[in-house]
Amino acid sequence: MSRNFTSDNVTPASAPIMAAVAAANAGSAASYGGDAWTARLQAVAAEVFETELAIYPVATGTAANALALAQLAPPFGAVYCHPAAHIVTDECGAPEFFTGGASLIGVAADDGRIAPAALAAALERAADAGVHHAKPAALSLSQATEWGTVYTPAHVAGLSAVARQHQLGVHMDGARFANAVAHLGCSPAAATWRCGVDVLSLGATKNGALCAEAVVFFDRALARDFERRRKQGGHLWSKLRFLSAQLVAYFEDELWLRNARQANAMAAALAGGLRGVPGARLLRPVEANEVFVALPAAVVAALEHAGFGFYRWRVPDSADGVAVRLVASYATASADVAAFLAAANAAAGGAINGLRNG
């Protein structure tokens, strides 16, 4: 049983992923992607996304994001994104580094979902400054967002329309893309290229892989020279088959969606249970596998003391308690959720009793 709700990256790898890696360890194979697994991945991904595409595996999400953005934005370019986007707050400047100096420009949105009008306004401000301002070059959307919400395809289409009008490329940071698709119940195509996404950072590590992400170009012209960019970044594996094999297994038998559905269901169960915990207040809609909740300080302390793992979070509107983030994963079991809720209820009850008796 796991009490660890800190992140979906503390999970082990799914059994089919491990089996695929073991199976790929069969004798010599051409290095640097000249192998059968990498060829197979290309075919599988094209099938899953129902289109011609170019897919490049890398080992980390930061690499996928930064390399993808470097294809879209020149050193003097600007990337528009949510101010709490992973590329802004948690990649230690990787996008600035890989683009050679591009500016990240925040477009705020309470629930993590950028509004098309807000994007348009930001682009107007850039136009005012002309050549003195970084050139608007890309829009980067996190799907699911950093606040655990999910963009609908229609929402993405609205943003893409603004982006197109200003010649921006559209990037989707899909570190939790599977969770978003599982929530939407739509096809991967509907969630990406059909609503205007040019490049997807496809995450798998948080959802059952050992270490597998990929940059997926739906507009293959945008992939020009990408192989060299990946190589220069130190992200071309010599034994690439071990990365490709993970992603093939990820897509096979819908492992990616099965894992994501489990994670989402457990987050929903947490949210449902928390609604009944005295003093708890959900801070954002729970649509993927993350729960943001404000809890009385004493409850948070009690849960930490009981060994449950999660992050205290800085949420602008959580003044009435301590905000925490809980992340469910494919490896989260119903019993884990039940144990957490029981402890929360007990602590909240005790807190209320303490309050009464105090």
Place this chain on the structure above:
Amino acid sequence: MSRNFTSDNVTPASAPIMAAVAAANAGSAASYGGDAWTARLQAVAAEVFETELAIYPVATGTAANALALAQLAPPFGAVYCHPAAHIVTDECGAPEFFTGGASLIGVAADDGRIAPAALAAALERAADAGVHHAKPAALSLSQATEWGTVYTPAHVAGLSAVARQHQLGVHMDGARFANAVAHLGCSPAAATWRCGVDVLSLGATKNGALCAEAVVFFDRALARDFERRRKQGGHLWSKLRFLSAQLVAYFEDELWLRNARQANAMAAALAGGLRGVPGARLLRPVEANEVFVALPAAVVAALEHAGFGFYRWRVPDSADGVAVRLVASYATASADVAAFLAAANAAAGGAINGLRNG
């Protein structure tokens, strides 16, 4: 007479600056700073700032800022500054480029002057994210600010104290440093190193030079290898004497302060006069040589039609009119101000009459 209030960089160069350039054109001289003018500049600057320092002339303010910040912030570093700072909005990503990828992090402040508590709060958020977040490396203050206000030495000292506590270097973007010092009436030393500034981008171009700015290191250890950084940036002139001579002349006979006082006085006169213009509202305190004012739309149109030059500005709280920025310079004459005010009053009167008659 000039009707041009768009910027202080539309001005010609001051006569003493031109004379100094002409005088420097005397026979051969050692290139790359081995000349007598560059040596003299070093001595003059040390005298003006009452301390040992290292001063490096460059031709543009963007170069001065970006090169200075690259000494303070590594590629994975973070620079804290006002969100409307020139380095954020008007240098096309130069700081990101010269640092090799550092992140600029905005700390908002209505009047352009960052509050120490807001800086401290931003640094706490960075600490939360640990190694995933860019390393807090520098604080950059614009003096005068982008809103035409001026930091007092005490204010800077408060910010420097927070910066020191978190091992940040303190940079001052002094594109309008002379205007700030003229306003404060303090010594250049009091406005810089005595209140914790490590590196100053000293502007002269907006205040009477042809093309002269300088990076001034008060902590000379921070200047380590700066000569090579300047060279690699293409900012080391072969005939450096022509830059150095401008700056020597700038300091001599207090030309820099005389010019700045004139610019500030003209801005004050504009502000004073605008207070009497019907429908006008000053949007920010006028402390240096910039005036932000909201005017009735018809007045703005009439002034533009009359050939006055200025920028329409996006000011968050100017909903009751059209916000414009007026910049005075050393070359602005009382007659220029009088002409502008007369035109504004005429237009405002007409607008009111029009309103009455309408």
Place this chain on the structure above:
Amino acid sequence: MSRNFTSDNVTPASAPIMAAVAAANAGSAASYGGDAWTARLQAVAAEVFETELAIYPVATGTAANALALAQLAPPFGAVYCHPAAHIVTDECGAPEFFTGGASLIGVAADDGRIAPAALAAALERAADAGVHHAKPAALSLSQATEWGTVYTPAHVAGLSAVARQHQLGVHMDGARFANAVAHLGCSPAAATWRCGVDVLSLGATKNGALCAEAVVFFDRALARDFERRRKQGGHLWSKLRFLSAQLVAYFEDELWLRNARQANAMAAALAGGLRGVPGARLLRPVEANEVFVALPAAVVAALEHAGFGFYRWRVPDSADGVAVRLVASYATASADVAAFLAAANAAAGGAINGLRNG
């Protein structure tokens, strides 16, 4: 049986490495290196190298080299290395990119081993140009070299002495470090920090790992902020345990040396056998696991036709035939070597007979 002598990176992973990865897949574990495997790696490496050190796992050799060099060389720095070094010819500019613009300066040497006097001469030329030339910052040595030779500790010490005198850091590209140590028969300490190496790129992928390399700092002060540099490069794995576990297994029971000895022995066997092949000429001493040999064109064609894999190579002094590179690995068996030599002898005999009969 394998006919693939193209590279040691076409090999599968060693069984103990695969077992270690599987064993690491046990439940949740703290991400980003807060796990037990990463802690264990630190201890194991310190023991193997008999010193305090800091070790950072990454997935590729290019990443290890480029990140290591970025710790030693500023953007305006110079890195001295062999003109055929992997960092020059096969990393697509990764060192220039990660350093932010450093210059790679070739110091030629016929057998791949830079001579101390040649390094000293190159440094004198840099001194001539002063601030106009990139600042000498690092020496990078490939061990084993690109020509399959190995530096003795005494040779490295001689180079380090020159490097020290000019304030250069010393980096060792140890993509085939195990092969070098196996050849030298000395301790890892003797081959590195005891002869002046500051930072080692430790390779494991070519010698039995799935995807594991590491940057090893013997002077831990040089590791300052390295975690952020690795993160910004996209090279910090969330599930780092899967990298660390490979390296722990690599060192345990001397797997690394056992694998390297097998590779070296097979290369020696190839070399020995080739000496007897009519028309063959060994082009470089065979000290590690690479063999450079000139063969009659007909022999090369026949071997290729028979399905043996290897690269034709451009060797300056191989005018009398076609130069090829043969790489042996831990996975090369005696039978593989025997099959190759038999085919070579048959082809050479046929070629000679053909010549006689022609």
Place this chain on the structure above:
Amino acid sequence: MSRNFTSDNVTPASAPIMAAVAAANAGSAASYGGDAWTARLQAVAAEVFETELAIYPVATGTAANALALAQLAPPFGAVYCHPAAHIVTDECGAPEFFTGGASLIGVAADDGRIAPAALAAALERAADAGVHHAKPAALSLSQATEWGTVYTPAHVAGLSAVARQHQLGVHMDGARFANAVAHLGCSPAAATWRCGVDVLSLGATKNGALCAEAVVFFDRALARDFERRRKQGGHLWSKLRFLSAQLVAYFEDELWLRNARQANAMAAALAGGLRGVPGARLLRPVEANEVFVALPAAVVAALEHAGFGFYRWRVPDSADGVAVRLVASYATASADVAAFLAAANAAAGGAINGLRNG
């Protein structure tokens, strides 16, 4: 009288250049290139080069070269050039920095003029390494070369043909372009775009300007976004008129060619005189304004003692004496040359007498 033959960058500015700067200092003018002088420069340059073009003034040659190359080469690109090219030896890594990591690859040539076959061979080696090697992106030619020689248009055309075949852009570092054109006696068009040059770094500083160089794009499509690149590099002047005015004056009345002819003539006079100095040996053809000569050590010492300025040079084939470089400029007078030759002859005679008497 000047005894300074160290470089053409120790010279003062030509009188017409100074006059043009003074004339440009007339009242307000639009900043950042919106002025009349910059518009005029565009027209004048198009006339001089007999073609549509885009010209961007900057203040240094390093800036011109690095910015130009950044338009041609991506971070993972390769720039082919002479190993003694200014961009390799004297720009402190500016090309690597501005391109974001491109590799400079030397193609040797004794007299400074790269041979087409040598370029082709280097490109073949790159093709061998595929994606692991930097992508061939640009050819950079110095005109006049670092050895004081000049490429004929036919020679450039031969190189351009190889470059085109491999999709390389062709850059010309014309720090001494005027000297080359003066030597060739051809039109500027014939020396550039008509023989395949895409981008020219046009130097003026060494030939009479205060501080003026320019990037000239003959293929205007290559200038895409160049304004932002220049801005991000800190190379867009606010008072750009002062740069543009210099270049307009440079072209007017053929000042540039008159100055260059004087410089070349003085170099020729030096070379002619040196042929008669006992023990002197010219090391390279003297075609522009530089003279490389080997002199007896005692002669060199005597000239230095007499106050003549020049650099001792490292020339591969100057073992029979001390090699020195003498640079003539537009400001060099016949009397300067005569004085130098007289001193050299005197010293050489004394040296020979000393030898006889010794």
